[in-house]
Amino acid sequence: MKNAVASLFTLLLTLLLSLLLASLLVLFPLVTSAAEPEALLQLADRARGGDLPGIAWIIEINSHDSDGDTRQVMNAIAVTHDNISNTRVDYTSPEKIKGQRVLMVGRNMWFSRPGLQKPVPISPRQRLIGQAANGDIAATHYTADYNAKAVGTEQIGNESCVLFELTAKEKNVTYDRIRYWVSEKRKVGVKAEFYTVSGKLFKSATFEYGNDITYEGQHIPFVSRMVITDALNTSNVTTLDYREVRVKKPDPSLFELNS
Amino acid sequence: MRVAIAFSMLICASAFAQTPAVSSRAELLFYDNTTSTWSDSAFNRIAHVPDHSLNLELRPDINIEQDAMTAVLRPRVAARTEPDARHSDAWINEGWLRWRPIEGTSLQLGREALLWGPAAFWNPSNPFFSENNKDNAKREIAGHDFLRARWQWHEAWALSLVSQLDRGHTPSGVQRRDAMKLDWTGNEASAAALLSAEPGKSAGWQGWAQWTASDALIIYGESAWQRPASHAQPYAAMGTTGWQIANTSSPYELNTVAGAAWTFENNWTLNAEWWRNGNGLTHNEASILSQAVDALSTQAPGLADAQLASLIQPTTPLRRHYAGLQLMNGSDAKIGWTLRYKRNLDDRSGEAFVMIKRDLGDTLQLWGNLMLRHGQHDTEYGRWIRSSAMLGVSWFM
Numbered sequence: 170m171k172n173a174v175a176s177l178f179t180l181l182l183t184l185l186l187s188l189l190l191a192s193l194l195v196l197f198p199l200v201t202s203a204a205e206p207e208a209l210l211q212l213a214d215r216a217r218g219g220d221l222p223g224i225a226w227i228i229e230i231n232s233h234d235s236d237g238d239t240r241q242v243m244n245a246i247a248v249t250h251d252n253i254s255n256t257r258v259d260y261t262s263p264e265k266i267k268g269q270r271v272l273m274v275g276r277n278m279w280f281s282r283p284g285l286q287k288p289v290p291i292s293p294r295q296r297l298i299g300q301a302a303n304g305d306i307a308a309t310h311y312t313a314d315y316n317a318k319a320v321g322t323e324q325i326g327n328e329s330c331v332l333f334e335l336t337a338k339e340k341n342v343t344y345d346r347i348r349y350w351v352s353e354k355r356k357v358g359v360k361a362e363f364y365t366v367s368g369k370l371f372k373s374a375t376f377e378y379g380n381d382i383t384y385e386g387q388h389i390p391f392v393s394r395m396v397i398t399d400a401l402n403t404s405n406v407t408t409l410d411y412r413e414v415r416v417k418k419p420d421p422s423l424f425e426l427n428s
Numbered sequence: 429m430r431v432a433i434a435f436s437m438l439i440c441a442s443a444f445a446q447t448p449a450v451s452s453r454a455e456l457l458f459y460d461n462t463t464s465t466w467s468d469s470a471f472n473r474i475a476h477v478p479d480h481s482l483n484l485e486l487r488p489d490i491n492i493e494q495d496a497m498t499a500v501l502r503p504r505v506a507a508r509t510e511p512d513a514r515h516s517d518a519w520i521n522e523g524w525l526r527w528r529p530i531e532g533t534s535l536q537l538g539r540e541a542l543l544w545g546p547a548a549f550w551n552p553s554n555p556f557f558s559e560n561n562k563d564n565a566k567r568e569i570a571g572h573d574f575l576r577a578r579w580q581w582h583e584a585w586a587l588s589l590v591s592q593l594d595r596g597h598t599p600s601g602v603q604r605r606d607a608m609k610l611d612w613t614g615n616e617a618s619a620a621a622l623l624s625a626e627p628g629k630s631a632g633w634q635g636w637a638q639w640t641a642s643d644a645l646i647i648y649g650e651s652a653w654q655r656p657a658s659h660a661q662p663y664a665a666m667g668t669t670g671w672q673i674a675n676t677s678s679p680y681e682l683n684t685v686a687g688a689a690w691t692f693e694n695n696w697t698l699n700a701e702w703w704r705n706g707n708g709l710t711h712n713e714a715s716i717l718s719q720a721v722d723a724l725s726t727q728a729p730g731l732a733d734a735q736l737a738s739l740i741q742p743t744t745p746l747r748r749h750y751a752g753l754q755l756m757n758g759s760d761a762k763i764g765w766t767l768r769y770k771r772n773l774d775d776r777s778g779e780a781f782v783m784i785k786r787d788l789g790d791t792l793q794l795w796g797n798l799m800l801r802h803g804q805h806d807t808e809y810g811r812w813i814r815s816s817a818m819l820g821v822s823w824f825m
Contacts, residue, residue, distance in 0.1 A: 236762045250583045253615050263790035264824035267453040268489060275615035276640040283453065283489055286569055287543035287551070287560045292691040293643045295758060339616070343643060365693075421580050422534050426611070427542060 206319035209331060211312050212356040213349075216378060217392045218308030223248040223418035224382075226411050228258075230301055234405040241266060246419045247308040254308050255424045271306075274424055276342070288426050293343045301397060301407050302343050309358075311335055311349065314342050325359050328352045357390055370400045380414045448497070454488040457566065459795075459820025463813065468805050470725030471740055471812045474733045478510040483820075487521075487568070498526040500538075504568070519597045522571040532580040539571040539596050544620065546638040546648035548699045549752040549770055550745070552683035553636040553650040555605060555624040556592055558744055562754075563768065563781055564797050566818065570597040586611045602626055602657070616640045630655050632680075644691045651684040656707035659742040662720035662735070669732050671720050673739070681706025687752075695758030701751065708748040711774065717742065718806035746808040749773040762787060777803025777810050793822045 211220055218224050225246045232239040242262040248255050253275045260269040269282040271291075278295075279288040294302065311317065315335035323332050330350040337345050346364040351357065355378070362373045379393035391414050399405035461481045465472055485506045492499040502522040508515045524538025545551030548562055556574075561567050573594040580586035588609040595601045607624035619637035632654025639647045658675040665672040687701035709717060721739055724732045752770040757763075768781040778801065785795040797818040803810025 253583070255583075261451075264453065265787060265790055265793055265822075267824070274613045274618065277613060277616065277618045277638070278640070284455070284487070284561075284565060284568055286541045287545070287562070289548075290546045290638050290640075290646050290648065290689065292640065292646055292689065292697070294691040294693075295695060295697065345643075420528060420531050421583055422528060422532055422578065422586075425534075425578065425580070425586070427544060 206331060206333065207312065207317065209351055209353070209356060210317050210333060210349075213351045213358040214309050214312055215384075216357040216390055217376070218247055219249065219254070219310040219312070221249065221308070221384060221416055223416065224308060224414065225417050225419070226414045228306055229410040229412070230306075230407060231410075232301070232407040234399075234402075243306070245306060246417075246423060248419050248421070248424075249308065249310065254310050255421075256306070256308060257419075257424055258306055272424060272426065276339075279426060301409060305343070305395065305397070305409065311347070314338060315347065322353070323350060325350050325352075328354060328359065330359060355390060357392075372400050373398050380411060382414055382416050384416050448492045448494040448499075450490070450492050452488065452490045454486065454825040456823040456825065457483070457485045457487070457820055459483050459566070459818050461816070461818050463816040465812055466805065466810060466814045469812045470721045470736060473725070473729070474736045475740060475812075477813065478513075480511060482509045483507070496528045500524055500526075500540075502571075519570075521568060521597065524574075534578045535576075536578075537575050539573050541569040541571045542574060542576075542590070543569065545636045545650050546646070547636075547650050547685040547687055547701055547703075548689075548754050549701050549750070549768075550685055550703055550705075551636075551650060552652040552685060552703075552705075553620065553622065553634040555607060555622065555632060555634055555652070555654070556590075556602075558601070563799070564818070565766075565783060566795065566797065566820070566822075572596045572598065584613055624654075646689040648688070649684065649686045651682065653680060653682055655680050656743070659707075660738040661713060661742065662716060662739060664716075664720075668730075669724055669727055669735060671724060671735060673735050678707060683707060695761070697756055697758075699752070699754040701753075703750050703752075705743075705745050705748050705750065708743055708745055708774075710748065714747060714775065714806075721806075721811070740812065745772070747772050747774040772803070772808045775803065775807035777801070777807035779809045791824045793824070795820055795822065 214220050223246070228243050228245055230241045240263070241260060243258045243260045245256060245258045255275070256273040258271040260266045272279045272288065276293060278291045278293060280291045281288040315337055318334045319331050320334050321332050323330055330352050333349040333351060335347040335349055344363045345366045348362040349358055350360040352359050357378050358376055360373070360375050362370055365371050374395055374397045376392055377394040378390040380391035382389050382391045393411050395409040397407045461483055463477050463479055465477055483506065485504065487502070487504055490501045500522060502520070503518070504521045505518045506516065520539055522540050524536055524540050526534055526536040528534045541557070543551070543554060543557055543560055545553045551560055556572060557569060559569070561569050572592050573596050574590060574592055576588055576590040578586055578588045588611070590607045590609060592602070592605045595603055605624060605626050607622050609620055609622045611620045612618060617637065617639040620635060622634040623631055624634060625631035632652060634652040634654070636650040637648065641647050656678050658677040660673050661676040662671050662673050664670060683704065683706050685701055685703040687699060689697055689699045691697045717739060721736065724736050750770055750772055752768065754766065754768045756766040764785045766781070766783040769778060771778040780800045782798045785793055787793050799816045801809035801814055805811060
């Protein structure tokens with residue numbers, strides 16, 4: 170009798186453990202599949218300056234619209250702490266805008282230029298040139314700024330990409346909603362569509378990754394070109410070329426308003 | 429002064445230790461300036477405003493940077509031709525040395541236009557500069573001589589000690605003033621608080637704050653709680669002119685600005701501001717001022733003229749309540765323009781500005797500014813200057 174009870178107990182325990190194991194086997198893939206898109210988006214952010222201790226780069230913006238062609242060159246430095254991104258952009262060319270500066274500390278933005286002297290607060294919506302908003306020249310932190318939902322996979326060119334629906338966590342980000350295609354293989358964003366609050370598509374962008382940076386011993390592909398196209402008039406195109414990218418933590422005082 | 433020399437020598441010695449990065453730019457401006465006054469103004473007889481002048485200005489900026497050091501030099505050369513006079517001047521508008529000995533700290537010495545505050549029309553949070561140059565972006569504010577130290581111990585927090593040692597190229601104003609400034613910068617808002625004082629005088633509090641409420645909306649404010657500088661106040665008295673002018677000092681007053689900026693989808697930005705100038709004249713004081721000006725303007729030159737001269741602008745701004753609107757298109761526009769209007773709510777006079785610029789390639793810019801005023805002859809904007817206009821071209825090098 171005693172042996173029979175012990176056998177029954179052993180059988181029940183085995184059954185219970187089997188059920189538990191089976192449950193884990195079923196649940197575990199779901200857990201990883203929820204974490205994987207976020208990790209993918211984080212890697213895509215890193216390839217556009219986010220999630221790094223600090224970065225410096227040169228940006229050349231070429232804009233083509235009905236008014237003609239415009240070219241601007243600027244030095245940018247960026248640093249991130251506690252999910253707050255700071256970026257300083259100093260214009261270097263052409264001569265008429267040399268010395269102008271855009272300073273972004275979180276969502277606070279200021280513009281200053283020689284002669285005007287006093288830094289003027291500006292909103293994230295203000296465009297720098299052509300289709301490029303202030304937010305486009307800053308390091309990208311979609312994981313921090315947006316609620317991301319992977320809604321499927323699509324082919325962009327020859328690449329299989331995860332399509333993310335990004336909705337702004339706060340109302341003060343540059344774009345209210347973004348559809349963002351991230352390459353599964355390269356772990357970089359290759360295409361984005363930007364939408365207004367009313368749900369209207371107002372511009373789209375494609376990305377190239379010809380740069381390479383080294384961070385914590387790893388070689389990371391880094392954005393080299395962003396091409397922004399106006400949704401209403403597709404002949405209005407703005408190209409941002411990124412070069413001389415360096416991972417470098419800048420002195421916090423470089424982001425001082427009166428520096 | 430010995431501290432300044434020692435600091436400069438230290439900076440220079442360090443700067444020459446390695447090869448610094450040098451960058452420069454320059455702007456050559458040639459412009460015509462036309463000014464007119466109200467024909468019935470009492471001040472026409474004592475203050476001659478040239479109605480027309482041709483101006484040439486060279487504004488080079490030189491930056492020298494090294495790892496821990498930055499040096500900036502902004503010398504200016506200007507020449508002006510009026511119908512019956514010629515003037516020329518050369519000065520250092522800004523020139524300073526900054527040393528960052530360890531991360532998060534900086535020590536800076538030299539002449540600079542140390543401007544701050546989010547408001548577009550008036551910045552009471554700045555005790556060192558009573559005006560900004562937003563009314564005319566082509567007119568530079570002359571720098572004052574400062575020694576300042578800054579310590580940023582946290583990404584969001586910084587403490588600055590600022591001493592104005594001299595007013596620099598500015599012809600009048602306070603010579604010496606010290607301030608302690610605390611800056612905070614969060615993710616979507618920022619603010620600063622100051623405690624400042626002239627040596628031997630009572631201290632004043634200043635501060636500003638701004639909040640990026642959405643991608644298009646910025647809400648901001650500035651305030652000062654301080655004892656204002658004394659101003660000329662007339663009163664009827666026995667004597668040659670029947671009036672005496674006394675320098676009166678007000679008790680602590682609150683100066684404050686509240687405003688908001690909205691950026692439209694087309695990249696235009698509208699600023700709306702209301703401000704209270706506690707240091708301004710009350711209705712009664714303004715009425716007495718007007719009576720004195722009217723009475724003095726009918727008297728023989730001499731003492732009456734000297735008294736009139738002291739009453740041109742007893743306080744800046746003159747009265748207590750104002751509102752302002754500013755609309756500007758985006759910085760990316762080929763033709764940039766700004767429209768500004770400020771209104772004295774106490775005497776219902778006003779001032780309108782139009783600023784326009786047109787790029788002619790990458791190095792040339794055509795620009796123009798127009799200022800028009802309206803108001804009765806005893807109001808702030810109707811009492812003297814009626815309009816001014818500038819038309820010029822800038823060559824960027």
